[in-house]
Amino acid sequence: MRVVTLLDIVLGYVLLLLFAAALVMGVFKWGFFIAAAVLLLLYFVWDFLRLRCPWCRGPVEPSQLLRGLRRSCHCPSCGHEITVVTRVNRSVPRRRRSAPAAPSEDPPPRRRPELFDAEKENIHK
Numbered sequence: 001m002r003v004v005t006l007l008d009i010v011l012g013y014v015l016l017l018l019f020a021a022a023l024v025m026g027v028f029k030w031g032f033f034i035a036a037a038v039l040l041l042l043y044f045v046w047d048f049l050r051l052r053c054p055w056c057r058g059p060v061e062p063s064q065l066l067r068g069l070r071r072s073c074h075c076p077s078c079g080h081e082i083t084v085v086t087r088v089n090r091s092v093p094r095r096r097r098s099a100p101a102a103p104s105e106d107p108p109p110r111r112r113p114e115l116f117d118a119e120k121e122n123i124h125k
C-alpha cells in the first residue's frame, strides 16, 4: 500500500527525541553518547525504510508528512501526492478515533464443587 502511516512519523520523532535526550545525558555520562549514536543510526534506518515518498523513495521532511495528515502533501522529488493515514486500514473512517469497545462478556459462572459432587451422586444412583 502506497501510504505513510502516522505511526511511522511518530516513531521517527520519538527516535529523534530519544537521541536528543541521550545527547544531553551524554554531557554528564559519556556512555550515553553511544546510546545517542545508536538512536541516531536507528532513526536513519527508520527514515530510509518508512519516512520516504512511497512512489519514488525520495526523502520527505517528517514535518511535511505531518502536514499531509490534514491537507494534501506532495513529494518534493516526483510531485506525487503522498497519502498519510492514521491507520493502515484505510476503510476505517478518520473521524472515529477509537471503535466502541465490545461489551465484555462475563465468563460462564463456575459451578460450585458441592453441586457438582451432588450431581455425580445422582448419576451413580
Ligand SMILES: [Zn+2]
Pocket: 053, 054, 055, 056, 057, 058, 075, 076, 077, 078, 079, 080
Ligand atoms: Zn516521490
